Amino acid sequence: MIVAEQKPLEEIKSLIADYQNVLVVGCGTCVTVCFAGGEKEAGILASSLRMATKLDGNTKQVDHLVVQRQCEWEYIDPIKEQVDKADIVLSIGCGIGVQALVERFPDAIVVPGLNTTFLGLPTEQGIWEERCAACGECILGLTGGICPIARCAKQLLNGPCGGSQNGMCEINPDTPCAWQLIYDKLESQGRLELIMEIFPSKDWSNSRDGGPRKITREDLRLAAEETE
Amino acid sequence: MMNDRENAFHIVAYCCHYCAYAAADLAGVLRLRYPAEIKIVELPCTGRIDAREILLTLEHGADGVMIAGCLEGDCHFQDGNINARRRIERLKQTLSEIGMDPGRIEMYNLSSAQGNRFAEVATEMTERIIELGPSPFRTMVRIEDAVESNP
Ligand code: SF4
Ligand code: SF4
Numbered sequence: 001m002i003v004a005e006q007k008p009l010e011e012i013k014s015l016i017a018d019y020q021n022v023l024v025v026g027c028g029t030c031v032t033v034c035f036a037g038g039e040k041e042a043g044i045l046a047s048s049l050r051m052a053t054k055l056d057g058n059t060k061q062v063d064h065l066v067v068q069r070q071c072e073w074e075y076i077d078p079i080k081e082q083v084d085k086a087d088i089v090l091s092i093g094c095g096i097g098v099q100a101l102v103e104r105f106p107d108a109i110v111v112p113g114l115n116t117t118f119l120g121l122p123t124e125q126g127i128w129e130e131r132c133a134a135c136g137e138c139i140l141g142l143t144g145g146i147c148p149i150a151r152c153a154k155q156l157l158n159g160p161c162g163g164s165q166n167g168m169c170e171i172n173p174d175t176p177c178a179w180q181l182i183y184d185k186l187e188s189q190g191r192l193e194l195i196m197e198i199f200p201s202k203d204w205s206n207s208r209d210g211g212p213r214k215i216t217r218e219d220l221r222l223a224a225e226e227t228e
Numbered sequence: 229m230m231n232d233r234e235n236a237f238h239i240v241a242y243c244c245h246y247c248a249y250a251a252a253d254l255a256g257v258l259r260l261r262y263p264a265e266i267k268i269v270e271l272p273c274t275g276r277i278d279a280r281e282i283l284l285t286l287e288h289g290a291d292g293v294m295i296a297g298c299l300e301g302d303c304h305f306q307d308g309n310i311n312a313r314r315r316i317e318r319l320k321q322t323l324s325e326i327g328m329d330p331g332r333i334e335m336y337n338l339s340s341a342q343g344n345r346f347a348e349v350a351t352e353m354t355e356r357i358i359e360l361g362p363s364p365f366r367t368m369v370r371i372e373d374a375v376e377s378n379p
Contacts, residue, residue, distance in 0.1 A: 009325040010325065040278070044322070051286070051327075055326065055327040
């Protein structure tokens with residue numbers, strides 16, 4: 001899932017400072033399950049902003065609503081009326097949700113209430129950890145299912161480096177060394193020969209280095225939408 | 229001119245059914261006095277408390293909120309009161325960010341046999357809130373209206 005956390009209230013207040021009617025828009029998917037932008041968080045944020053702006057002597061009207069998925073047109077189209085009425089939309093979806101609102105409602109001023117942080121999972125309730133960097137060319141099949149791109153501080157393809165200490169990474173004694181994890185996993189499965197394989201340099205053009213990425217599936221496109 | 233009813237402080241006390249509410253009940257049976265500012269709301273467990281609910285209580289003009297659960301280790305639902313404590317700690321940070329004194333909310337733990345302790349913490353909380361003064365949100369919505377609109 002996409003993992004995010006709320007920006008400090010002070011920063012949010014400055015983003016909405018010049019506008020009177022604020023619409024907080026939450027999202028019912030990833031950011032709901034990481035407790036950053038769901039129904040509950042939207043309610044708390046709206047209430048907090050009403051109280052904070054009143055205390056500052058500049059009471060704002062702050063309403064909130066939540067769409068099931070802020071990154072798909074069909075879910076955001078129904079909120080057009082509320083978006084039109086608001087002076088500013090404070091999205092607490094991930095960065096994709098924010099941009100979906102911007103693209104769908106060209107006149108609306110939309111600002112983010114969250115910092116979208118990583119792709120990861122809740123390893124236990126209340127703790128989320130990064131697992132994938134969406135590199136565009138997955139190598140988990142060679143690394144025992146442990147990602148060195150997302151989990152090694154240096155994104156090494158042929159680790160570990162000299163900073164691996166007692167299974168921990170030199171950047172932080174609480175961060176396991178990804179390559180130690182890979183070694184242990186391959187060893188426990190009797191597949192240690194995989195670690196002897198030298199990775200040639202990775203083709204980063206499939207990742208961010210190749211610019212924004214786009215996937216087209218002709219078989220899924222609707223005839224009516226094929227405008228180009 | 230404001231009448232006494234509007235002048236009075238309102239402190240909402242969310243009390244768990246098994247301990248704090250029973251303690252408040254016992255305080256009544258024992259004819260112990262505790263301040264009339266305390267308005268009790270019974271909960272099945274303090275683990276049921278939701279930050280949004282407390283925030284709305286304050287936004288609607290309550291001067292303070294106390295959350296009272298079982299002694300730690302004695303929760304009827306095992307650890308609802310510990311979950312509640314963590315949530316209250318976070319909510320206090322939220323209150324600070326809002327610009328409100330985090331002392332307007334407090335969590336207490338007591339057993340069902342501690343009627344006197346209930347009277348004691350109710351008095352302590354009331355004294356604290358009177359010292360902090362009326363909530364800046366009192367004028368937003370009168371508490372009676374808030375109760376009606378948020379049953
Ligand atoms: S190798 Fe790439 S796609 Fe696979 S988990 Fe790691 S970052 Fe994600
Ligand atoms: S110690 Fe391990 S995880 Fe840390 S940078 Fe080196 S190889 Fe990567």
